[in-house]
Each structure stands twice: as structure tokens, then as C-alpha cells.
Amino acid sequence: MDHIVIIGNGIAGITCARHIRKNSDARITVISSESDYFFSRTALMYVYMGHMKWQHLEPYENWFWEKNRIELKKARVQNIDFQEKKLFFSYEESFSYDKLVLATGSNYNKFGWEGENLEGVQGLVSKQDLQLLEDNTQNCKRAVIIGGGLIGVELAEMLRTRNIEVTFLVREEGFWHNVLPIEDAKMISRHIKSHGIDLRHQTELEKINGDENGRVKSITTKDGEEISCQLVGLCAGVSPNIDFLKDSALETDKGILVDEFLQTNIKNVYAIGDCAQLRSTRKKRKPIEAVWYTGRMMGETLAQTLTGKPMPYRPGNWFNSAKFFEIEYQTYGHVAPKTSAEEMHFHWQHKDNTKAITIAFHPETKLFLGINTFGIRMRHKVFDSWLNENRKIDYVLANLKQANFDPEFYRNHEKEIFRSFKENLQQA
Amino acid sequence: MSKIEHNMSLTGDAPVKLSIVQRIASGIGLIGLFILILSIANVDFPNKTLFLSLSLGLIAAGTAVFSADLYLGKHAGIKNDGVWFKSLSGRGFWAWILGIGLTIFYIVLYWMPQYLGLNANAENTGLIALFDPLSKFISGNPASQWFVYGTLYTLAILVFGIKFILKYRNNRYEVLRTFSVMFFQLGFAFLIPEILSRLNQPYFNPANIWPLNYDLFSGYKLNSFFSAGNVGVIMLAFGLISIFVITPILTYKYGKRWYCSWVCGCGGLAETAGDPFRHLSDKSQKSWRLERWLIHTVLVLVTVMSIAVVYSYLGNNASEFWLTKDVFLWGSAGFLTLLFVVIMVFKRKELAKDAQYGAIGFLVVILAIISINYFSGNGNIFFVAAHKLREWYGFLIGAAFSGVIGVGFYPIFGNRVWCRFGCPMAAILGMQQRLFSKFRITTNGGQCISCGNCSTYCEMGIDVRAYAQKGENIVRSSCVGCGICASVCPRGVLKLENDDLDGRINSEEVLLGNDVDLMDLVNQRAK
Numbered sequence: 001m002d003h004i005v006i007i008g009n010g011i012a013g014i015t016c017a018r019h020i021r022k023n024s025d026a027r028i029t030v031i032s033s034e035s036d037y038f039f040s041r042t043a044l045m046y047v048y049m050g051h052m053k054w055q056h057l058e059p060y061e062n063w064f065w066e067k068n069r070i071e072l073k074k075a076r077v078q079n080i081d082f083q084e085k086k087l088f089f090s091y092e093e094s095f096s097y098d099k100l101v102l103a104t105g106s107n108y109n110k111f112g113w114e115g116e117n118l119e120g121v122q123g124l125v126s127k128q129d130l131q132l133l134e135d136n137t138q139n140c141k142r143a144v145i146i147g148g149g150l151i152g153v154e155l156a157e158m159l160r161t162r163n164i165e166v167t168f169l170v171r172e173e174g175f176w177h178n179v180l181p182i183e184d185a186k187m188i189s190r191h192i193k194s195h196g197i198d199l200r201h202q203t204e205l206e207k208i209n210g211d212e213n214g215r216v217k218s219i220t221t222k223d224g225e226e227i228s229c230q231l232v233g234l235c236a237g238v239s240p241n242i243d244f245l246k247d248s249a250l251e252t253d254k255g256i257l258v259d260e261f262l263q264t265n266i267k268n269v270y271a272i273g274d275c276a277q278l279r280s281t282r283k284k285r286k287p288i289e290a291v292w293y294t295g296r297m298m299g300e301t302l303a304q305t306l307t308g309k310p311m312p313y314r315p316g317n318w319f320n321s322a323k324f325f326e327i328e329y330q331t332y333g334h335v336a337p338k339t340s341a342e343e344m345h346f347h348w349q350h351k352d353n354t355k356a357i358t359i360a361f362h363p364e365t366k367l368f369l370g371i372n373t374f375g376i377r378m379r380h381k382v383f384d385s386w387l388n389e390n391r392k393i394d395y396v397l398a399n400l401k402q403a404n405f406d407p408e409f410y411r412n413h414e415k416e417i418f419r420s421f422k423e424n425l426q427q428a
Numbered sequence: 429m430s431k432i433e434h435n436m437s438l439t440g441d442a443p444v445k446l447s448i449v450q451r452i453a454s455g456i457g458l459i460g461l462f463i464l465i466l467s468i469a470n471v472d473f474p475n476k477t478l479f480l481s482l483s484l485g486l487i488a489a490g491t492a493v494f495s496a497d498l499y500l501g502k503h504a505g506i507k508n509d510g511v512w513f514k515s516l517s518g519r520g521f522w523a524w525i526l527g528i529g530l531t532i533f534y535i536v537l538y539w540m541p542q543y544l545g546l547n548a549n550a551e552n553t554g555l556i557a558l559f560d561p562l563s564k565f566i567s568g569n570p571a572s573q574w575f576v577y578g579t580l581y582t583l584a585i586l587v588f589g590i591k592f593i594l595k596y597r598n599n600r601y602e603v604l605r606t607f608s609v610m611f612f613q614l615g616f617a618f619l620i621p622e623i624l625s626r627l628n629q630p631y632f633n634p635a636n637i638w639p640l641n642y643d644l645f646s647g648y649k650l651n652s653f654f655s656a657g658n659v660g661v662i663m664l665a666f667g668l669i670s671i672f673v674i675t676p677i678l679t680y681k682y683g684k685r686w687y688c689s690w691v692c693g694c695g696g697l698a699e700t701a702g703d704p705f706r707h708l709s710d711k712s713q714k715s716w717r718l719e720r721w722l723i724h725t726v727l728v729l730v731t732v733m734s735i736a737v738v739y740s741y742l743g744n745n746a747s748e749f750w751l752t753k754d755v756f757l758w759g760s761a762g763f764l765t766l767l768f769v770v771i772m773v774f775k776r777k778e779l780a781k782d783a784q785y786g787a788i789g790f791l792v793v794i795l796a797i798i799s800i801n802y803f804s805g806n807g808n809i810f811f812v813a814a815h816k817l818r819e820w821y822g823f824l825i826g827a828a829f830s831g832v833i834g835v836g837f838y839p840i841f842g843n844r845v846w847c848r849f850g851c852p853m854a855a856i857l858g859m860q861q862r863l864f865s866k867f868r869i870t871t872n873g874g875q876c877i878s879c880g881n882c883s884t885y886c887e888m889g890i891d892v893r894a895y896a897q898k899g900e901n902i903v904r905s906s907c908v909g910c911g912i913c914a915s916v917c918p919r920g921v922l923k924l925e926n927d928d929l930d931g932r933i934n935s936e937e938v939l940l941g942n943d944v945d946l947m948d949l950v951n952q953r954a955k
Contacts (some may be wrong), residue, residue: 011878022937043879050510051916056880059893061712161509161846195503217807292877297942304946314943321875321919326505326598328920380873380940388944405872405923407914409600 001027002375003085004306005097007077011292012273013103014038015299016306017070023307028069031087031095033076035127037062039287042292044130045154049161066214074144082249082266099268099306102245102256103299106190106238106274107292108151115208116234120216124155124233133158133231133401140164144219146205147236148175150322153188155233156197157325167198169205175324181337181358184372188324190353195325208232238290240275253277255288260312262302268304272298280313291320318370321378327354331371332383335360343369346393348417350375357417361393368396376413379404397421450499457490466545467558477561484579487588495591504598506916508885516839517704523839529892531836536877538827541573545873567622576597581697582618595703601911601924605689609696617693622863630656632663635691637670639730640853642826647705647741676860682926683867684857685909692853694830696848698887699910702835702843706912709842709889716889719849719906720786726788726825727852732797733814733821735760761798764791775863778933825850844887848906858905866926867909869902870934871895873940876921882913896921899936 004020006013009032039057046052046057048336065072073095079088080100089097108123109166110116120136122129122402137143143159148170156166172178174185175192192199204222218228240255251257251265255277262270273295278287297315304311319329337357339345344363349356355375361368368391371383381401400414446454463473463483473479499507515522535542545554552560556571559579563571589610596602616635625631630652638644644667653660688695735757737832742753768791776784834846847854861867869892876899882892887905892913895902902913902922914922938950 019937040878040880042877043881046879046881048514049508051506051508052880052884056884059878059880059897116617293874293941294873296939300938300942301946301951304950308947311943311946314945316941316944319874319941321877323918326503328918331922377872377923380875384873384940387734403922405870407599407601407911408924412598 002098003096004099004101005095006030006101007104008032008103008105008273009035009038009072010041010176010273010295011038012105012295012299013101013147015296016101016103016272016303017299018068018307019300019303021068021070023080023303023309026262026307029071029073029097030094031073031075031077033074035066036046036074039127041125044124044127045158048130048158050131078244080245080248082269085268095183100270101224101302101306102242102269102271102275103273103295104241104275107241107261108234108237109237110234111236113205113208115210115219116215118208118210118216118232120213120230121208121232121234123238124151125238125345136231137162137164142167142227142229143157143231143233143234144227144229145171145235146219147234148177149237150176151238152233152235153192153322153324155235158190159196159231159233160195162198164231166196167200167229168192169200169203169221171202171204173201175199177337180372181335181339181345181347182266183349184356184358185337186375187349187353187356187374188327191325191327194353200383212398238274240277242275255286260314261305261310262298263305270302272302278313283316283318285315285375288425293319297323317384319384327344327375329372329374330368330378330380331372332378332380333360333368333387335372335374346397347422348420350413355413359393359396366371366392368393379405381428393421447497449630452499453490453494455490457487457494459485460484460488460490463583464555464558467555470545470554472553473558474849476558479842480558480562483558484583488583491587492590495594499591499594502836506702506915507595511704511707519708519840527837528837529834530838534832534836537577539830544573544576546573564624567626569625573586578618581693584701585613585696586691588703590792592700592703596915598821599911599915602915604857605911606700608690609692609699612691613693613696616691621839629659630663634663634666634670635692636669637675637687637725639734639855639856640694640851642730642733642821642852644732644817646737648743648813650738675857679860680865681856682927683907683909684854684905685859685867685924686905687857688847688854688908691909694834694851695908697835698838698843698847702838705838705843706887707842707884708840709844709848709887711883711886711889711891713891717743717782717890719889720783723847723851723855723858724786724790725849726829726849727855728794729821729825730852731764732794733817735798736814736817749823757798757802761795764794771863778863779872842887842889844889844908847908848888854908861907862903862905864929866929866932868925868927869895869907869913869922870925871899871901872919872921872923874899874942875919877919881916881918882922885912885916887912892922899934899939901934902934903933 002207003025006017006029009030013030018032020026037058038060040059043052043057047054047057077087077090078090081088085097087097104127108125115121122132122136124130124133137159142165144167145155146169148168149332153175156168158317159166172185173363174180174182175188177185189199189201206220206296208216208220209218209220209226216229216232219232220226229333242252242256245252249266250269255275256264256271258264258271258276259279262272262276264271271320274290276288276298283288294315298313301311301313317333321328323329336343342362343360343426346359346361347356356374357374357376358368359368368386371378397418400417401412404412404414454833461482463479465472467900512518514520516526517523545552545556547553551557552570556573556576559571559576562579563569563575588605592606593603612635617633621631621633643649653664675687689699739753739757742751742756743749744752746752768787771787779787829850830846834850874895876896878893878897880893882896883890886892887910888908890902890904890907909924911924914924936947936951938947940947
């Protein structure tokens, strides 16, 4: 009987373990040093804000693991001997595997800023980061957040619930404009500001300044402005957590390089989730996608391969979601931040500043490429099939109501959106 | 983990702080409450109309001002900041104080009304006397402890309904639903029965349906209907039509939510005054198992009890009235058996093993009791006199369970303990909702991030996430359709819908967004 060892108990590793168990009786061990049980990383913010307690982040009750014979081991892997198929921990003990799945996730980026290792400077990725944030915000009056991404805006929301003033440094001219088209980005920027956040566009960090005790006391921007603060949130993206594998036989780049079967250069060693980097990609997808859904899908796929049904990883249409304070965001297909010869955008925005959609389509063929939707919920299934059926933008807009997923009795905007589309098209 | 929570309670000052306006509003409300407490202590207010208006008015105004200050200054959206840090909503000191206070109030109300000022053969004193002017104004009679309770209950639904509407003003489903429970409480549950009694008609709340209204078929009630002539017969007929026609049709079209979270008074209080405690429900599989056994046991009890009281009310002589004791008894046995057979024939596959055993067990118990009674020729059905059975049911279920535990323990066990574990009406509606209804909560493809907000804020203790993260629709008999799971979901994953019966219960092993071949392969194999 194979012993499959999974390093990392996040969504990728745990999904893989669950699906292996559905199909086989192999011995499964999941190793993690972060937490006793699988938890939802995306929900860390809600514990800090008092919406939930830690136990609510755990999707399975504690008896689940034993019942499904998924062994959990709390330890930190220091070294791997790929020849002998052995894992080594910080203390003297080794652990053998037949097949190894690396699902070690991400760390937040540090770009070598001066003062980035001072006390009170941190990111928010792990359970330990959350605990640290509790300590770091004990007597915190003002925080500076570096980097306008999804973790940054979550951190801003968290800190505001404790009445901490937040200055938010964003490189782009609109929030998350490296992903969102400018109108979308600007609407989110306005919304963030309306929550009392001091949002600074086109502002970058020069250095972080410490006091005599090695704690952060201020930051300096590239424009030379000094902003005093007791916390600096490093939210300028994440990168694969693979430092402990750097000098091994494992081929890595930014992440662990894997083929389409999610196998590394070493036989019987696989990598999934945030830490994996695909050697080749399809359908405009990126080699590293540090999102929940990709981790889950890789786990689902790899479990098939590991249980005797080799299955290449071929994700379908891109989708994602987030929430910016009150505004929910969903996206289906691809919407580039900037238009091009191959991509035009139709943008509609509600006058209340909390609802908008941007639809990307091909200027000549009118092929529907993707949608960003803000404040209006849309059906995944409907957009997935429209993308597969190569629908045109006219069709999408004429049938938008089918895709609406808002709660009952909500006001509809499809007619207004359709009218706006017709009018703009005539002007163009 | 303990460190996080420990620290949070220490640093959580910001989200729990009260503003100046909120403090003043609390003061105003407490003054109103204080007047009631003084009157319990037998302070005899000179002008009762004035002081009663003052008391109720101050309570209402305090709550309204408090909620307005709490919510209106902020963006419309989810307002759960600090819920677990606050003493009152986080099972802290104030939660226990409130829980104990409410429990004592219920005990006194049910079993020691004399302490509230109810005097046998004499004028009311104390708290009940304070409510005399209002009672006389509406029904023409002096107040009883039930009138006091009904007034406070209605007031709670109204003022906390306003609070709820302000809190969820971003969500039209929640706003409309709350207007609906406020309307049915004020009109149907409070005013109509009182006005009927002013008109010398039987006390009747059309929205209180058997078996929640376990007294509908008791002897004194049937007497009051029949002695009221046509009006009484219409009431009884409406009661029967509600059970056998209106309820099944509406539940088929909309799920049990049409009643439990739009009409019902128990649900109304749970959704308004009980809203701050909705996250306290137990989500474990253990408590789900307890729920299924407990609620169906209560359903069996109320069925047996109701059959007993009607049986004892009827006569033996077919020439006087076609519905004799025997006809009724065997008619009931036949109806229950037929219902059982229909479910087992058409819906067997949708029932889990324990549900099948449970159903068989319960049917056998009921039929056995009926047969034993019949063949022993005992007039006292079910071994004890029917009225005794009704008294015991009223004491154990009607008062202790639905009142003391159901409401008294809001701050400890959550706001839907009665609805989840005890209400026989919810059991019937739930059975239909699970097996024969268009209602479901749809899961939006692969968008779930397993965050747990839906499960945490489900007042019925449903582990919503367990379904959502599998891409599975939520079709659970206990779901009252309050819509909060869909509201707190940060990724737009859940939607309450009435749609085709086909594909209502689904389970995607591999979620939307992944390889189409893999999804097909795995999901076909799962079937």
C-alpha cells in the first residue's frame, strides 16, 4: 500500500488528500507546522474582525480526519532526501514516503526594503501572521499598508474595525489597476476612501524607519514624505514558499516547476497550489496562480493521477472573486487592465458608486472574452457556458438577466445596462 | 488559537465601544424598562395610561435611536464587526444575565402570574394592572398576564424589527421579510384576536396553525367555535384548510420560509429580537442528529395528543354526527398510514437510513397506541385522560420548551432553539420542504472559499459551507429561508430560489472551473 505524504494542509493539500481517499485506500499523511487542522486561509480577516472564532474557519469537524484515515502530523519539514524518499524535521526523526505532494503555499513578498525586518512590519498570509497582528496592533494608532492588492484591502478593512487609521500606498493610479481596468479601479479607490482610508495612488515605499528598540516608527515614501506609524503591512503580493527546497535536486524557478500532470522533475514528487509553477500554460492562464480555486482544482486533479488515473491539469475558464469592503467582485473569463487591438471594453456603472460591470470583447468579431462584475452577483455556470459556446457580446448583454445571481427582490439593472450598451455603441 | 481569541478580547475595545448617542439611547430604553420593573414591585402609578405609554414609548424610542446611530452612519452592508467580542452576543457575562433574566420572566409568567399582579377574583395589581388601560381600549377587558406578554412580545418584534431593517438595509429580501413578520405579529397575532374578543367571538389567530397551535382541537376551543355559530365554524374550517391546503401549496412553491420567517410569531421574535444571537447555534453533526430525533418526537406527541382530545370530544352515536370516535380514530390511523406509504413509495431514495427507521418506528408507535386503546375498549385514550395529556403537552412543550428554553436561552444557545429542536409545525413543513418543494439554496459553481460565514450565521445550525464548498445546493428540512447565509457570503455564492424539482439536489464532486473531462468523469462515476 502506497504511503502518500502531503506537505502543507492548505486547500490544495487537503483537497488532494480528500479526493485520494475517495478513490483509494492508500495511507495518507498530511504534514503542517502551521495549524493542527485545515482552516480557510481566506477567512483569517473575519477572526480579527470578530465575525467568527477560530473554530469557525475549520470546514471539517475534528473527527473527520480520523474517520477518513487522513493522518495529520504537526511538524516542519527541513530537508528532503529525494533518493531515499525521506523527510527530515528540525528534531531527529525521519519520515518515509512513497509519493510526495508539495503543497507548501506562499509567503508574502519582501523586496529588500530598508527596515523590512523591523518589529511591527508584517504581511498577512498565515495563522502566525494573524497572531502577530494581534500583538502588533495592541497600541497601534496608525498603520501603513504597502501594495494595492486583495490582501491589502482586507488588512485595511480589518484595521478599520479597530479604529486604527490607515494609510494605503498604491503604485497604480487606481486600486489594483494592474488587474482591473481603470474605471473599475477608480470606483474601488473611491469606495476605499469613503471608508476613511488615506489612499495614496502612485506612491511607493522608499524605506521603513525604526526607533531605538527596533520597532517601526515611520515610513518614507519615494517622494520623501515621512508618515509615522506603528504598523506596516507588507501586501505587495506573495511568492512560493520553497526556500527549504532551494539547494535540492528539485527544479525550481519562482516556484516548483511541474509538468501538466503536476509532477516535478523527480518521479513520484508532485507540487500543487501556490508553490507550483507550470512549465507551460493554456488559455492565457499564468504559470503561478496563487488563488484558492487553483489550489483546489490542482488538488482535485492530482488526486486522480495519484490513484491510478493519470489526468493532466487543464483548468477551464478563469474565474475569481473578492470583496472590497462592501463591494463584492466576481470575474469570469479574461478582462485585461488595458484595452488593445484584440480587446475592447464596455463599462457600465451605477450612479450609487457601488455597482459596475466591465465586459471585454473582441472589437471585430464581437466575441465575448470576459466580465468583471461589482456589486451584482452573477452565475458562474451561465458565464462558463457562454465562454465555452463562444457567445458574442450582444448575446451576453441581451441575456444578462439569466446570469443574475442577486438575492430575490433585488433591483435589476439589466435593462439599464443594455440601453447604455446600445447608446455607447451608436456613439462609437 | 486560544492566543488569538484571548488577545482579541483584550484588544477588542474599538468594535465594542458605545457612542455617546448609543449610551443616551440605552439610558432612555432602560428608563422605560425601569417603569415596568417598578410596577412589578407593585408601585401603583397614578395615571396608568400615561406611565404605560411612557414606558413602552421610551423602550421603543431608545431601541430605535440606538439602532439608527449604530447603523445609519455606516455604509449599508454586513454589520458583524465584533460580534464575538461583545459580552452580550459572545456568551459573556451580560449574555448570562439576560438569559437568566428572561428565563425567570418566563417561569413567573407561566406558573406564578400572581407575582405579575394577576389576582383571582379581584382587580389586577402591579405589572398587569399597568396594562389594563391598553387592554380595555382594545378588547374592553382588563389585562391578563397573556395580554402583557403579547404586548411586550409584539413591541419586541416591532422595535427590533426596525433595528433589523436598518442593519440589513442593503438587502431587500431581508427588509420585506421583516415588514412581513412585523405585520403578521401586530395584525394577526395581537390585534385580530383581541378585537374578536371585543366582538364576543372566539379568540382566534389565523396565522397560528396546528400543530404549533396545539390547542386548536382541544375541547374548550371546539366548544367556543361551535357556540359562536357560523363565525366559529368558519374559523375552524380555516384552521383545517390552513393545515391541509394552504400550507402544502405554499410550502411546495416557496419552501417553509413562507411561514417560518415571513409569518410565524416565534420566527418573528427569533429574527428580530433574536438576531444578535443567531451565530450561537450549534453546527456539529451531533446536534443535527439530536435535532432530527427531538423535533419528530414532539411531532408524534402533538399528533397523539391531538387525536386524543378530538377522540374524547366526539360521541359514539353515528346518527347524531357522522364523525364518531371510531370513525375518527381509524380515519386518523388510515391517513397517517397512507402518508407514510406515499412517502416510502415515491421518496424512499431521498431518505437516509435513519430517517426511514425513524419514520417506521414512529408510525408503529402511533398505530400501536391507537390499536391498544381500541381493543382494550378504554374510553381514556392513550392510558390517561385526554385533557391530562393536553395539560402535560402544554406544560412541557408549549411552556417549558418553546418559552423558557426557546426564548430564555437565546443568548446562550441561539435564537432558533425551539424552531430547530421542538416546533412540530417546523417538522411538518420541513418534511415537505425536503421532499416536495421547489425551494433550495443554490450554490454558485466553484466560487466558494470555505470561509464559514454562512455556517456561522445560520441560526438553524446548518453547516451551509459543507454543501457550498462541494458545489452542492442546500436542501435541508430545517432551513427557514431567512436568507442571512446568502447575505453574509463575501463571494456571492448562495441564492435562495424557487425553481424546478429536477436537479434540485445535486452533488458535484469536482467543482466548476476545473477540467471539463475530469468533472464529467468524476461526476458520472459518482452517480
